[in-house]
Amino acid sequence: xxxxxxxxxxxxxxxxxxxxxxxxxxxxxxxxxxxxxxxxxxxxxxxxxxxxxxxxxxxxxxxxxxxxxxxxxxxxxxxxxxxxxxxxxxxxxxxxxxxxxxxxxxxxxxxxxxxxxxxxxxxxxxxxxxxxxxxxxxxxxxxxxxxxxxxxxxxxxxxxxxxxxxxxxxxxxxxxxxxxxxxxxxxxxxxxxxxxxxxxxxxxxxxxxxxxxxxxxxxxxxxxxxxxxxxxxxxxxxxxxxxxxxxxxxxxxxxxxxxxxxxxxxxxxxx
Numbered sequence: 001x002x003x004x005x006x007x008x009x010x011x012x013x014x015x016x017x018x019x020x021x022x023x024x025x026x027x028x029x030x031x032x033x034x035x036x037x038x039x040x041x042x043x044x045x046x047x048x049x050x051x052x053x054x055x056x057x058x059x060x061x062x063x064x065x066x067x068x069x070x071x072x073x074x075x076x077x078x079x080x081x082x083x084x085x086x087x088x089x090x091x092x093x094x095x096x097x098x099x100x101x102x103x104x105x106x107x108x109x110x111x112x113x114x115x116x117x118x119x120x121x122x123x124x125x126x127x128x129x130x131x132x133x134x135x136x137x138x139x140x141x142x143x144x145x146x147x148x149x150x151x152x153x154x155x156x157x158x159x160x161x162x163x164x165x166x167x168x169x170x171x172x173x174x175x176x177x178x179x180x181x182x183x184x185x186x187x188x189x190x191x192x193x194x195x196x197x198x199x200x201x202x203x204x205x206x207x208x209x210x211x212x213x214x215x216x217x218x219x220x221x222x223x224x225x226x227x228x229x230x231x232x233x234x235x236x237x238x239x240x241x242x243x244x245x246x247x248x249x250x251x252x253x254x255x256x257x258x259x260x261x262x263x264x265x266x267x268x269x270x271x
Contacts, residue, residue, distance in 0.1 A: 010106040012037035013142070014080035015088060018072045020044040022090035023053055025175060030057040032094040035103065036086060042076045050090075069157040073150035080145055087141045087150075087159065088172070092120070097170035102142065105168070114163030115143035121171040125179070125233055132227030132234050133220070133241060139172060140165060154197040155190050180236070187244035195251035205253040210246065218242040 015036040019026055020043065030053070033039055039058040043051050044066040054061045060079075067075060077085050084106075088094065098118060105116070119136035122129045129135055140148075140159045148161040177183040218238045221227045227234035 011084055012082040013084045013086050013102075013106070014038040014040055014082040014145075015086045016040050016042075016073075016076040016080055017054075017088055017090060018042050018044070018069075018076055019046060019050050019054065019090045020066065021046045021048050021050060023048040023050045025091045026050055026053050027056075028093055028175070029088060029090050030054065032099070033057075033086075033088060035099055038080070038082055040076055040079050042072060042079065044072070068154050070150050070152060070154060073157050073159075077145060077149065083145050085143055085145045085148070089174075091175050093173040093175065095171050095173050098168065098172055101168050101170045105166075112164070113166040114147040115140050115159070115161035115165040116168055117141070117165055118168040119171045120174050122174045122176055124177060124183075124237070127233065129230055129233065129237065131229040132222065132225045132237055134237060136171075138167065141172070153194065155193040183240055184243075187240055188247065191244050191247035192251055194248045195255060198248075198252055199255045203252070205249060205256055210249040210253070213249070214242040214246040217245045 013036045015033040015038065017026075017029060017033070017039065019041055022029075023046070030039060034057065039060065041054045041058060041061045043054065043061065043063045045063055051061060051063070062079065064072070064075060066072065073087060077087075101118075102116070117138045117140040120134075120139050122134045122137075124134075140161060143159055143161050143165075144163070147163045148159050150157045151160055152158040177186060218241070221241050222235060222238035227238045230237070
């Protein structure tokens with residue numbers, strides 16, 4: 001089979017991107033996806049120019065109320081018209097090396113797996129982070145629609161695939177935080193989402209979690225996973241991660257306290 005025939009007969013890929021007020025980053029993301037056979041965007045009613053930018057790249061732009069990271073991922077997965085789904089976040093970019101590696105895989109015509117995972121590399125405070133919890137941070141994002149879906153614990157969704165998964169070497173680039181302020185704000189938001197998810201599931205505050213999980217998170221990130229190699233930035237990342245864990249359990253305690261006070265107020269009113 002000629003190379004042209006391989007390209008023409010390869011299985012098609014639907015790039016799926018969920019957005020929400022991402023006008024500053026979405027163009028870079030979509031430009032890195034123009035090689036895909038389809039781009040689908042589901043926007044959660046952005047108040048900026050995100051939708052207008054997206055429509056420069058695809059006419060498959062939809063708006064839907066926010067269902068959470070997991071719900072929104074599974075929604076857009078169903079909208080994809082091709083068998084292979086490629087989840088990419090608005091603040092991520094497919095590196096040229098990853099694009100080339102995927103295209104080489106797919107021009108083989110016959111895929112011997114149901115999903116692909118690859119490392120994600122974060123750009124933070126002017127440099128690429130190559131150690132600690134942030135790298136290689138393997139992400140399973142390219143998979144057969146019929147074999148995979150998203151699940152997990154908010155706000156950390158993950159793709160689950162029934163079948164074989166192959167690991168690629170090239171990175172997905174992640175422009176996750178603009179600066180330290182943005183990093184701390186994100187930790188604040190994510191810790192609230194995680195606490196609410198645990199509260200709904202019936203998980204209750206424990207002093208063990210509050211006292212011991214944060215230092216363990218720091219130790220794992222900075223020492224066990226080599227964050228110290230990144231110097232002061234590695235230390236900052238480990239400290240902030242530990243802070244996010246502590247805030248998650250503090251907010252879980254706060255939710256329990258609010259519920260207790262509400263119940264006491266209700267009982268007082270009824271009496």
